[in-house]
Amino acid sequence: MACVHNARRSFMRMLFTMMATALPAATAFAAGPIPADLREKALATFKALPSTTPAVANNPITPEKIALGKALFFDPRISASGVLSCSSCHNLATGGDDNLETSIGHGWQKGPRNAPTVLNAVFNIAQFWDGRAEDLKAQAKGPVQSGLEMANTPGQVIATLKSMPIYAEWFNAAFRGEADRVTFDNLAKAIEAFEATLVTPAPFDAFLNGDDGAITSEQKQGLALFMEKGCSSCHSGINVGGEGYYSFGLIEKPSTDVLPENDKGRFSVTNSADDSYVFRAAPLRNVALTAPYFHSGKVWDLKQAVAIMGTTQLGEELKAQEVDLLVAFLNSLTGEVAEVVLPILPAETATTPRSALQILGK
Amino acid sequence: MACVHNARRSFMRMLFTMMATALPAATAFAAGPIPADLREKALATFKALPSTTPAVANNPITPEKIALGKALFFDPRISASGVLSCSSCHNLATGGDDNLETSIGHGWQKGPRNAPTVLNAVFNIAQFWDGRAEDLKAQAKGPVQSGLEMANTPGQVIATLKSMPIYAEWFNAAFRGEADRVTFDNLAKAIEAFEATLVTPAPFDAFLNGDDGAITSEQKQGLALFMEKGCSSCHSGINVGGEGYYSFGLIEKPSTDVLPENDKGRFSVTNSADDSYVFRAAPLRNVALTAPYFHSGKVWDLKQAVAIMGTTQLGEELKAQEVDLLVAFLNSLTGEVAEVVLPILPAETATTPRSALQILGK
Numbered sequence: 263m264a265c266v267h268n269a270r271r272s273f274m275r276m277l278f279t280m281m282a283t284a285l286p287a288a289t290a291f292a293a294g295p296i297p298a299d300l301r302e303k304a305l306a307t308f309k310a311l312p313s314t315t316p317a318v319a320n321n322p323i324t325p326e327k328i329a330l331g332k333a334l335f336f337d338p339r340i341s342a343s344g345v346l347s348c349s350s351c352h353n354l355a356t357g358g359d360d361n362l363e364t365s366i367g368h369g370w371q372k373g374p375r376n377a378p379t380v381l382n383a384v385f386n387i388a389q390f391w392d393g394r395a396e397d398l399k400a401q402a403k404g405p406v407q408s409g410l411e412m413a414n415t416p417g418q419v420i421a422t423l424k425s426m427p428i429y430a431e432w433f434n435a436a437f438r439g440e441a442d443r444v445t446f447d448n449l450a451k452a453i454e455a456f457e458a459t460l461v462t463p464a465p466f467d468a469f470l471n472g473d474d475g476a477i478t479s480e481q482k483q484g485l486a487l488f489m490e491k492g493c494s495s496c497h498s499g500i501n502v503g504g505e506g507y508y509s510f511g512l513i514e515k516p517s518t519d520v521l522p523e524n525d526k527g528r529f530s531v532t533n534s535a536d537d538s539y540v541f542r543a544a545p546l547r548n549v550a551l552t553a554p555y556f557h558s559g560k561v562w563d564l565k566q567a568v569a570i571m572g573t574t575q576l577g578e579e580l581k582a583q584e585v586d587l588l589v590a591f592l593n594s595l596t597g598e599v600a601e602v603v604l605p606i607l608p609a610e611t612a613t614t615p616r617s618a619l620q621i622l623g624k
Numbered sequence: 625m626a627c628v629h630n631a632r633r634s635f636m637r638m639l640f641t642m643m644a645t646a647l648p649a650a651t652a653f654a655a656g657p658i659p660a661d662l663r664e665k666a667l668a669t670f671k672a673l674p675s676t677t678p679a680v681a682n683n684p685i686t687p688e689k690i691a692l693g694k695a696l697f698f699d700p701r702i703s704a705s706g707v708l709s710c711s712s713c714h715n716l717a718t719g720g721d722d723n724l725e726t727s728i729g730h731g732w733q734k735g736p737r738n739a740p741t742v743l744n745a746v747f748n749i750a751q752f753w754d755g756r757a758e759d760l761k762a763q764a765k766g767p768v769q770s771g772l773e774m775a776n777t778p779g780q781v782i783a784t785l786k787s788m789p790i791y792a793e794w795f796n797a798a799f800r801g802e803a804d805r806v807t808f809d810n811l812a813k814a815i816e817a818f819e820a821t822l823v824t825p826a827p828f829d830a831f832l833n834g835d836d837g838a839i840t841s842e843q844k845q846g847l848a849l850f851m852e853k854g855c856s857s858c859h860s861g862i863n864v865g866g867e868g869y870y871s872f873g874l875i876e877k878p879s880t881d882v883l884p885e886n887d888k889g890r891f892s893v894t895n896s897a898d899d900s901y902v903f904r905a906a907p908l909r910n911v912a913l914t915a916p917y918f919h920s921g922k923v924w925d926l927k928q929a930v931a932i933m934g935t936t937q938l939g940e941e942l943k944a945q946e947v948d949l950l951v952a953f954l955n956s957l958t959g960e961v962a963e964v965v966l967p968i969l970p971a972e973t974a975t976t977p978r979s980a981l982q983i984l985g986k
Contacts, residue, residue: 336717345712345728355698355969362981366707370732372981551971563974602966607717609913612925619724619734 296482301470303489309500310470311597315459316384321399323455326435331456333432333605334449340419341412343368344617348405348453352380354602357551358460363559367405368413368618374525376559381599382547384458386504391557392528393507393542398454403446413618416446421615423449428608462548462597466502469594477594484591487584492576496543502595504545510556511539513577516570519560527557547595564589658844663832665851671862672832673959677821678746683761685817688797693818695794695967696811702781703774705730706979710767710815714742716964719913720822725921729767730775730980736887738921743961744909746820748866753919754890755869755904760816765808775980778808783977785811790970824910824959828864831956839956846953849946854938858905864957866907872918873901875939878932881922889919909957926951 297303315323334340338347351365352358358379360366365373375391383389389401405411406419423429424444436452437443466485468476477485488494497503507528510521521539528537541557554560555567565585572580580588659665677685696702700709713727714720720741722728727735737753745751751763767773768781785791786806798814799805828847830838839847850856859865869890872883883901890899903919916922917929927947934942942950 338715338718339723343728344724345722350707353700355966356700357971360707361701361972362706362979366705366981553972562972562978599968604717604964604966606961609719610723610915610924616924617724619728 296479297486300482300486301472304470304485307489307494307498308466308470308502310467311382311461311463311500313463315461318384318399318454318458319397321451321454323458324436326432327437327452327455328459329456329605330432330436331452331454332602333429333607334453335456336605337607339422339607339610339614339617340406340414340449341368342414342418342618343412344619346412348380348402351377351405351411354380354460354599357381357548358383358599359552361553363554365411367411368409371410373410375557376554378544379548379552380457381460381462381597382501382545383504384454384461385499385501386542386545387506388542391541392531394531398457399447399450402450402453402457418615419449420444420446425611425614426608427611459600462599464547464595464597466591466594467597478590480587480590481594482591484587484589485594487587488591491572491578491580491584491588493571493588496575497546501545501547503543506543507537507540508543508575509538509540511574514574516574520556520558520570522558525557546592548597550589550593550596564592568592658841659848662844662848663834666832666847669851669856669860670828670832670864672829673744673747673823673825673862675825677823680746680761680816680820681759683813683816685820686798688794689799689814689817690821691967692794692798693814693816694964695791695969696815697818698967699969701784701969701972701976701979702768702776702811703730704776704780704980705774706981708774710742710764713739713767713773716742716822716961719743719910720745720961721914723915725916727773729773730771733772735772737919738916740906741910741914742819743822743824743959744863744907745866746816746823747861747863748904748907749868750904753903754893756893760819761809761812764812764815764819780977781811782806782808787973787976788970789973821962824961826909826957826959828953828956829959840952842949842952843956844953846949846951847956849949850953853934853940853942853946853950855933855950858937859908863907863909865905868905869899869902870905870937871900871902873936876936877901878918878936882918882920882932884920887919908954910959912951912955912958926954930954 315328317323321327335348335352338344338350341347346367351360351367353360358381359377362377364375365377367373378391383401384398387393389395389398390404395401395404403416406414407416423433430444433443433448433452437448440448465476465481469482488497494502496506496508499505510516510527515521526538528540528542529535531537544556549555550564553564554562555564556570561567561570568585568588569580572578572585677690679685683689697710697714700706700712703709708729713722713729715722720743721739724739726737727739729735740753745763746760749755751757751760752766757763757766765778768776769778785795792806795805795810795814799810802810827838827843831844850859856864858868858870861867872878872889877883888900890902890904891897893899906918911917912926915926916924917926918932923929923932930947930950931942934940934947
């Protein structure tokens with residue numbers, strides 16, 4: 263695995279060096295015509311979103327499971343305080359994230375990294391900035407138990423859910439045939455099922471699917487430039503990123519506010535020196551809605567984020583017009599969230615454990 | 625398992641038989657006939673919810689204003705931190721409140737009083753436990769500016785909204801013809817318009833409207849008892865409360881955890897000694913969803929809350945069966961929230977002021 267990674271990295275470095283020398287051509291392109299084979303090139307690199315909810319591993323998706331997952335996603339009672347739900351940091355009204363540098367959790371503690379969007383997250387190779395959760399069901403268990411986030415325990419979550427008979431009914435419907443239905447594993451699976459529905463088709467998808475008028479000519483130029491400059495070497499596939507791990511600062515380290523020294527990214531997962539300051543390439547769908555940028559959340563302006571990528575990953579100071587075209591392309595990745603009707607959650611009962619706020623008398 | 629169930633059922637049956645013989649007085653009433661004129665009596669005291677959105681004073685309600693108000697209601701960027709929205713404490717998924725003793729606000733500060741439900745609040749005589757806001761548009765301005773809640777300023781809120789062109793469009797559509805449209809007053813009016821739609825018809829309304837089968841015979845007995853005991857002297861009208869101000873502890877003071885000495889209620893509004901420990905009678909629609917109870921939020925069990933009302937307001941220790949019947953009636957006030965589709969909020973722009981979290985570097 264490490265070998266493959268290393269080989270890949272050497273190749274990427276070579277590629278970027280080659281590209282750096284090819285710079286003048288790219289500049290000429292910005293004002294030039296749109297390649298006739300733009301869609302073919304794009305289809306070799308990217309993939310349109312499916313029109314139906316994608317399947318996920320080891321978790322058959324059913325309407326009952328989606329409905330349960332939606333309720334759990336919006337339920338603050340799965341946090342120790344009774345204040346925070348998944349939607350607190352992954353707000354579907356604001357691009358599937360919280361528009362904060364880093365999130366605010368239990369006791370108003372500030373988290374260590376910027377909250378990634380939950381929109382289209384089902385297509386990422388793994389979850390979190392460092393890929394430490396292999397899928398959304400593994401991811402869902404993290405924040406619930408993190409002392410910085412929901413600060414709860416699986417036992418307390420399940421006791422809370424079991425105290426509300428309607429939840430038991432919903433778990434029964436979603437996990438029919440299982441001996442023990444109201445479990446922390448099933449909670450995570452239900453949340454994954456709901457999140458798998460959060461797929462946001464964008465003008466870019468319509469273009470990939472054959473509609474020439476779906477994106478503007480600036481967006482087409484931006485798309486061509488995105489591929490030509492090498493952005494798509496890392497930001498490729500169905501999520502325009504989210505498919506692999508790359509060193510942040512491959513050519514030139516960004517400033518320490520953008521890349522704080524104490525967060526070594528994937529190193530904390532693999533303990534491999536090669537993974538120091540390595541992060542999962544950000545998936546770029548809906549990027550225009552998800553400022554601030556990078557795992558540190560220090561950059562609020564998408565143009566500035568693109569320029570930083572130019573210097574740190576491509577070793578190139580992008581021209582203002584190039585940045586504008588790239589941002590135009592990125593805007594074509596802003597998709598439509600399917601209507602989400604707010605769930606009506608089960609009422610608490612006399613046996614519902616009281617939140618940590620009451621217990622602590624805080 | 626089946627055995628345990630059967631055993632339990634037999635035991636319960638025996639228990640009920642014993643209770644039936646052991647409680648002659650209450651049973652006499654409970655088992656007695658339901659007054660033939662129950663509906664007429666109820667209609668003299670209560671009023672069914674209207675089937676359309678009610679009008680509010682000085683604020684014509686339009687679809688554009690409702691849509692804008694819904695967006696504002698769900699937008700955390702009207703708080704200084706960018707973390708809290710109206711829906712944080714008035715969660716439409718959990719009965720229009722937050723199911724906490726008192727709410728958690730800016731910096732995880734704990735508020736002084738239990739958050740009242742926003743459902744049907746449009747029908748209250750005035751807003752807040754002490755009635756200090758004459759209507760919902762006056763109320764809406766409070767939490768935004770409270771240092772304990774959203775900790776923002778009108779100027780900062782308006783600068784935030786004006787930085788997002790889509791908000792300007794929405795304000796223009798909602799307040800067409802006005803010279804200055806994106807104002808704090810108009811924000812409050814839009815939120816009031818949305819909140820006026822949060823009307824929840826319940827089985828009790830169907831009964832008032834002539835459907836005898838809409839509520840159970842226990843609920844009918846509870847309703848008769850509610851009027852006979854005098855509960856409806858304060859809890860009357862369209863919201864089964866919320867129409868007048870009454871001393872909490874009229875006959876007997878409740879314990880100081882339920883009625884803390886330092887919160888004198890409406891006294892802080894009028895400075896009249898007569899208003900010491902006077903509060904607006906709680907509107908009881910959806911009361912089964914809005915534990916914990918009273919302004920102090922110290923009582924989690926609705927039965928216990930009813931019993932406390934008996935001793936403090938009626939000077940009477942209610943029998944267990946009476947409490948059960950009253951709670952049965954209260955359950956008939958649980959209504960249906962019309963479907964709320966989560967709004968998609970405008971994206972921030974380069975000119976959007978950054979939240980206090982970023983400014984303070986907290």
